Each structure stands twice: as structure tokens, then as C-alpha cells.
Amino acid sequence: GDSVTQMEGPVTLSEEAFLTINCTYTATGYPSLFWYVQYPGEGLQLLLKATKADDKGSNKGFEATYRKETTSFHLEKGSVQVSDSAVYFCGRGSTLGRLYFGRGTQLTVWP
Amino acid sequence: SAVISQKPSRDICQRGTSLTIQCQVDSQVTMMFWYRQQPGQSLTLIATANQGSEATYESGFVIDKFPISRPNLTFSTLTVSNMSPEDSSIYLCSANAGTLYTEAFFGQGTRLTVV
Numbered sequence: 001g002d003s004v005t006q007m008e009g010p011v012t013l014s015e016e017a018f019l020t021i022n023c024t025y026t027a028t029g030y031p032s033l034f035w036y037v038q039y040p041g042e043g044l045q046l047l048l049k050a051t052k053a054d055d056k057g058s059n060k061g062f063e064a065t066y067r068k069e070t071t072s073f074h075l076e077k078g079s080v081q082v083s084d085s086a087v088y089f090c091g092r093g094s095t096l097g098r099l100y101f102g103r104g105t106q107l108t109v110w111p
Numbered sequence: 112s113a114v115i116s117q118k119p120s121r122d123i124c125q126r127g128t129s130l131t132i133q134c135q136v137d138s139q140v141t142m143m144f145w146y147r148q149q150p151g152q153s154l155t156l157i158a159t160a161n162q163g164s165e166a167t168y169e170s171g172f173v174i175d176k177f178p179i180s181r182p183n184l185t186f187s188t189l190t191v192s193n194m195s196p197e198d199s200s201i202y203l204c205s206a207n208a209g210t211l212y213t214e215a216f217f218g219q220g221t222r223l224t225v226v
């Protein structure tokens with residue numbers, strides 16, 4: 001069935017390191033794709049999205065490109081900061097606005 | 112965008128009891144949803160709360176365990192019935208415009224512990 005597979009965590013990086021969190025999906029058709037972030041003690045916030053193939057979503061230095069040939073939407077950031085420490089969820093859209101998510105990846109950035 | 116408020120923010124409940132979680136949106140929204148975030152961080156869709164009709168449940172979730180109401184376009188409740196320790200999770204309310212391309216907005220969640 002349709003699903004989202006996300007890189008297992010936790011991920012621990014030093015400040016200014018490069019970040020990649022892998023995400024692949026299975027779905028019929030071409031769903032919208034999302035990355036959400038959950039900072040400690042807070043709710044989920046939309047980080048970025050892409051609605052069609054080859055779209056690139058970007059926000060706060062994070063980027064992800066919708067790759068239909070590899071059914072992927074990997075999250076990247078060139079230089080992480082301590083303030084980026086959070087849990088990141090990859091999600092895909094479905095009919096009637098439903099969203100389905102991966103398991104989440106805990107990112108910890110050390111100074 | 113929409114601002115979503117959930118009550119209570121947390122609760123500790125005895126097994127065998129029920130808890131009703133309220134979700135209030137600051138504007139009318141087409142679709143409302145309930146999610147469960149279990150320890151280990153997976154975020155699972157429980158059901159779509161339909162205004163004026165029965166909720167639509169995802170595989171593995173049933174109405175007897177998770178009855179849902181949605182009396183209007185800004186409010187929904189989720190009840191966790193006959194609770195067991197396995198129901199200890201964060202329950203999240205979400206809302207969006209209901210199209211294929213729209214993002215969802217989330218409440219802060221209700222942290223439930225069943226003892």
C-alpha cells in the first residue's frame with residue numbers, strides 16, 4: 001500500500017555539518033510531499049512542501065526536491081545549527097487532505 | 112493558516128476509563144483529522160472527522176475505541192475509550208482545506224498517560 005519510509009534516527013551532528021535525511025514514498029499517482037518539524041515541547045510545523053515532480057521546497061536553509069524517478073524527497077541543509085535540533089517528519093498527501101507520515105527522525109546538533 | 116487549540120494539554124488517567132479531547136480551530140476549515148504519536152515518534156492517522164456525519168477511520172482504528180464528533184466547521188472531539196497503558200501517546204488534532212496539495216495545521220497535542 002501507500003507509505004512513507006524515512007531514515008531511522010537519531011542523527012547527531014556538529015554545528016555547521018551537512019544534513020541529509022532520506023525519505024521515500026510509495027503512492028498511486030503523484031502526491032504532494034511535505035517535511036514537518038517538531039521542536040522540543042512544541043507542535044508540528046510545516047517546514048517545506050512540493051506539489052509536483054521536480055519542484056524544490058525550501059525554507060530556513062532546508063531544501064528538498066521532489067524526485068518522481070526515485071520516489072524520493074530527501075531533506076538537506078548545508079550547515080546545521082544547534083537550533084535545528086528537533087524531530088523531522090516526512091509526509092505525503094492523499095485524497096481529501098489526509099496526510100501520511102514516516103516515523104520521524106530525531107536530529108541533535110552539538111555546538 | 113489556522114490556529115488550533117487542544118484541551119487538555121496533558122492528563123494521567125486510570126485504566127478502564129475514558130478521556131475526551133477537544134479541538135478548536137480559529138476559523139472554519141473543510142477537513143479535521145486526529146493523529147496518534149506514539150513513543151518512538153511515529154505519527155499515525157486515526158480518522159477523518161466529518162462534519163455532520165460519522166468519522167472515517169483508518170485501518171486498525173474503530174469507532175467503539177475512538178469515537179469522534181464534529182458538530183460544526185471549527186470543533187471536534189476525540190474520545191479514547193476503555194483506556195489501557197498501550198493508549199499512552201500524544202494525540203494531535205489537525206485541519207486543512209481538504210485538497211490534494213494543501214498542508215495541514217496541527218494543534219499542540221494532548222499527552223495522555225494511562226496508569
